[in-house]
Amino acid sequence: MHSTLRLGGALVALVLLLMACAGPGATTAPSATASAAPSAAASEEPTAAPSEPGASPTPTPPPAAEAGTLTLWVDETRAPVLTAIAEQFTADTNVPVAVYQVGFGDIRDRLQLYGPSGEGPDIVIGAHDWLGQLATNGLVEPLDLSAVSDKVDPVALGAFTYDTGEGGQVYGLPYAAEAVALYYNTEMVPTPPATWEELIELATDLQADAGLGLEQAYVLQEKDPYHSYPLLTANGGYIFGKNDDGTYKPDDVGLDSEGGLAYGRMLDQMVKDGLLRAGVNYDTMIQLFTTKKSAMFVTGPWALPQIRESGVPFAVAPIPAGAETARPFVGVQGFMVSAFAPNKELAVSFLTDYVATDTTMQSLFDADPRPSTWVPVAEAIDEADVQAFIQSASNGDPLPAIPEMSAVWTDWTDALDLIFTQAQEPDPALQDAADSIRALIAGS
Amino acid sequence: MTTRTQGAPGTGAPLSVSAILFRIVGLAVIDAVALVFGIGLWYGGLGLAAVVLAAMTVVINVAFLSDRLMPVRWISPGLLLLTIMVVYPLLYTVYIALTNYGQGHILSKDQVIARFEDETYSGKSYSWVAYRSDGGEFLIWLSDPEGGEFLGDVQARTIAPVERADPRFGAIDPADNLPVAIDGFQKVPRLQTFQYLTRLAAERLQGEIDGAPAEIRIENLNTASLGQQKYTYDPARDVLVDNETGTEYVSREGFFTAPDGRTLTPGFAAFIGPANFVRVLTDPGIQGPFVGVFIWTFSFAALTVLLAFAVGLGLALVLNDKQLPAKGLFRTLMIVPYTIPGFIGILTWVGLLNPLYGPVNGILESALGIEPRWFQDGTLAKVALLLINTWLGFPYMLLVSLGALQSIPSEIYEAANIDGASPFQRFRTITFPLLLVALAPLLIGAFAFNFNNFTVIDLATEGGPPVPGSQTPAGQTDILISYAYRLAFAGGRGQDYALAAAISIVIFLIVAAITLVNFRLSRRVEQMV
Numbered sequence: 001m002h003s004t005l006r007l008g009g010a011l012v013a014l015v016l017l018l019m020a021c022a023g024p025g026a027t028t029a030p031s032a033t034a035s036a037a038p039s040a041a042a043s044e045e046p047t048a049a050p051s052e053p054g055a056s057p058t059p060t061p062p063p064a065a066e067a068g069t070l071t072l073w074v075d076e077t078r079a080p081v082l083t084a085i086a087e088q089f090t091a092d093t094n095v096p097v098a099v100y101q102v103g104f105g106d107i108r109d110r111l112q113l114y115g116p117s118g119e120g121p122d123i124v125i126g127a128h129d130w131l132g133q134l135a136t137n138g139l140v141e142p143l144d145l146s147a148v149s150d151k152v153d154p155v156a157l158g159a160f161t162y163d164t165g166e167g168g169q170v171y172g173l174p175y176a177a178e179a180v181a182l183y184y185n186t187e188m189v190p191t192p193p194a195t196w197e198e199l200i201e202l203a204t205d206l207q208a209d210a211g212l213g214l215e216q217a218y219v220l221q222e223k224d225p226y227h228s229y230p231l232l233t234a235n236g237g238y239i240f241g242k243n244d245d246g247t248y249k250p251d252d253v254g255l256d257s258e259g260g261l262a263y264g265r266m267l268d269q270m271v272k273d274g275l276l277r278a279g280v281n282y283d284t285m286i287q288l289f290t291t292k293k294s295a296m297f298v299t300g301p302w303a304l305p306q307i308r309e310s311g312v313p314f315a316v317a318p319i320p321a322g323a324e325t326a327r328p329f330v331g332v333q334g335f336m337v338s339a340f341a342p343n344k345e346l347a348v349s350f351l352t353d354y355v356a357t358d359t360t361m362q363s364l365f366d367a368d369p370r371p372s373t374w375v376p377v378a379e380a381i382d383e384a385d386v387q388a389f390i391q392s393a394s395n396g397d398p399l400p401a402i403p404e405m406s407a408v409w410t411d412w413t414d415a416l417d418l419i420f421t422q423a424q425e426p427d428p429a430l431q432d433a434a435d436s437i438r439a440l441i442a443g444s
Numbered sequence: 445m446t447t448r449t450q451g452a453p454g455t456g457a458p459l460s461v462s463a464i465l466f467r468i469v470g471l472a473v474i475d476a477v478a479l480v481f482g483i484g485l486w487y488g489g490l491g492l493a494a495v496v497l498a499a500m501t502v503v504i505n506v507a508f509l510s511d512r513l514m515p516v517r518w519i520s521p522g523l524l525l526l527t528i529m530v531v532y533p534l535l536y537t538v539y540i541a542l543t544n545y546g547q548g549h550i551l552s553k554d555q556v557i558a559r560f561e562d563e564t565y566s567g568k569s570y571s572w573v574a575y576r577s578d579g580g581e582f583l584i585w586l587s588d589p590e591g592g593e594f595l596g597d598v599q600a601r602t603i604a605p606v607e608r609a610d611p612r613f614g615a616i617d618p619a620d621n622l623p624v625a626i627d628g629f630q631k632v633p634r635l636q637t638f639q640y641l642t643r644l645a646a647e648r649l650q651g652e653i654d655g656a657p658a659e660i661r662i663e664n665l666n667t668a669s670l671g672q673q674k675y676t677y678d679p680a681r682d683v684l685v686d687n688e689t690g691t692e693y694v695s696r697e698g699f700f701t702a703p704d705g706r707t708l709t710p711g712f713a714a715f716i717g718p719a720n721f722v723r724v725l726t727d728p729g730i731q732g733p734f735v736g737v738f739i740w741t742f743s744f745a746a747l748t749v750l751l752a753f754a755v756g757l758g759l760a761l762v763l764n765d766k767q768l769p770a771k772g773l774f775r776t777l778m779i780v781p782y783t784i785p786g787f788i789g790i791l792t793w794v795g796l797l798n799p800l801y802g803p804v805n806g807i808l809e810s811a812l813g814i815e816p817r818w819f820q821d822g823t824l825a826k827v828a829l830l831l832i833n834t835w836l837g838f839p840y841m842l843l844v845s846l847g848a849l850q851s852i853p854s855e856i857y858e859a860a861n862i863d864g865a866s867p868f869q870r871f872r873t874i875t876f877p878l879l880l881v882a883l884a885p886l887l888i889g890a891f892a893f894n895f896n897n898f899t900v901i902d903l904a905t906e907g908g909p910p911v912p913g914s915q916t917p918a919g920q921t922d923i924l925i926s927y928a929y930r931l932a933f934a935g936g937r938g939q940d941y942a943l944a945a946a947i948s949i950v951i952f953l954i955v956a957a958i959t960l961v962n963f964r965l966s967r968r969v970e971q972m973v
Contacts, residue, residue: 421909
């Protein structure tokens, strides 16, 4: 009796096994059924739903693009904007679009992980400096933007141009560019300083005035290369030298160039004079300004809502110049098409023929007022502070997208740390950093 | 029923029908799950993992259906999980360490070949318009800039020059000078064309253009192009041929390389042998700070365990005192740090210890007039790290010590009392040695865990403060694993997974060796008692 039961059990197990087979068996060949009648199936799909669209058999975290449904991965701030645009697109063209929310910091690595496995999206939102990773690894598709290139800000278009060795190609449609500028309290600073000399003088005077109760007249976030880069360029320094066509040369590191060392000495002197202090992070920097304990600081347009909300009277000005014009890093945001997009042609056409239009760019700006790189939209902006950021970005250098840039951050941060804490003299700190960066780049 | 009594020594009670059914249904569920995963793995290109999984499933089935393999039965799920979660990743890590998987070499060779074979060159461009029948069939009207016009039939995959006098063409739309309809096919408005793009782009239209055979494909909403395949892969010789220039690219170390040394982007992941291990062992940039980092890693793990154990044991002794009131409340409160997620606790401490605005320095300054530069000075940063990690670690030590204390028989203490032992003597000669027997393996485990405690280092100091005059990315508080992370992911060209894998294997060997020595020592301690 026992053995009969055992045999029966084995049969049950077998049946269950067969049932289990049916599931994944069907998912291994979805393209055949889906592509046979994409239009009919597509129009039945729910549109632009941030949730699961229709029957998706894979429970993998970021959902895949299905043939026929255009899939977008966007971050949480832009998901509502793009959902609205996607709904309009579906209404206009009958193409279902699924907009999925993926954390901005995760999009790049998930595209790398899910794209090649065929489970990735058609389009992602991203920053231009991801191209070093995405284009070098063959994960994004070049776009032909020649038809609209006169409407795109040239700095932004240049930022999204990447050379993998066979000439530069555009890999994304830019829509917003962000760069830091000088926020100042208009009560304490009637006219913004035009040069760093003026700024230092002004900061010394303000800090000496006990009646103002300032903790620090001018605040620079500590250990932060990004915010201090305009000071580096104002002193004539650079990170990577440039070729004639504007691309960066990874073997020319300029952190310890004459201008770079001048930048280090300037920071060192400001620390010695009590104008800069270690231990101030981004949040402290914002807090000091909104509580009127500082009068000036440098950051990007992302802080605008917070500063406006605080009620502190403020304005935004370009970053003061030094020996040269201060050029901040420019970060450009845009749309990229996955090289493994199931609907590549559709994705490309969606960007070049639907998003790259005055109407869509305007609605993108209206819903998410980042400084637009679409020239007609940018020219029509009347907020003075947003215009100041657009101005600042047009002076700037695109954040280097070359992979070698990842070798720079740690050592540069360390050098700033050593200067801020007075643990080392500025010259050797920057020279060591530059040598270390060179060694890292040469060793890889 | 006879088989059971013969074959399963040690099982006393007779097996009921429901018990057997339960076992079989359970097995069926396990098999079904294994099958789903196995097929997924197989088609996901992880054939080896699928085979390992299948083998383990067979072992489980045999173990549960054969009474003779009874002892294997209860250990087999554990073995399965061990294989999937530990052995397989370990083997995979070794494999990755022997490749160049990383920035520029992410895709597999097949994927890279497919990408290159998809590229086209020359390509005269055409603008195009689609015509669609009610049955979902398509015609494509192509116009080139010189005024040439062709009509493509998507069903037949053919293309032919347009004869304007063709009777199938109906009225001509003056806006674009194209027919409104062609023989039952209606012109598709531009916006409506989007929905058919994926479908149409998949087709290739063939025919003769300008007297030469041609293939046209749709590139996007605006253009269709006359394209020829740019690259062809020859598997027999393992070369990628550029059809336009005739250049042959040889597959070499993860790149298709031309005779003149130029390489094509992207590269692919390729087996490169022990190069990464050689680099770990010989590169001065890696070797330089290694000894210092190793010493700090060792002291960090050892001191953390020592301090956390001392605090935990001390509190356990207090809480174990019979005279202590509200013991339950105190015990609960002491466990609280254990229940707060580590990263919240760590970040809170970082805020508390902020040199300028932190309350710790506020108190120290008003009470003692000192303002330690936590996190800015190497030694103080190490002290701060140990403080944070002790805070995170002591509740665990408290818990295990409390349990172990309760298991020490009270008769021994009574005997000690009669012999007139002082409380310290009782602790030194009874409590501590007996505790150590029970807790030594846990302490070793805690040591091994803290040896690789990346979270604390990365959240609290990120390895900083930097070493003045250093030319490698190691900071003063970097432990081996955070140093490995900095080398592999903050290095010269972005993520280098293969190097990271090689370093982790080296670290694994070090930890394994230390643990082995620890176990030897603790066994000796146990024997001494």
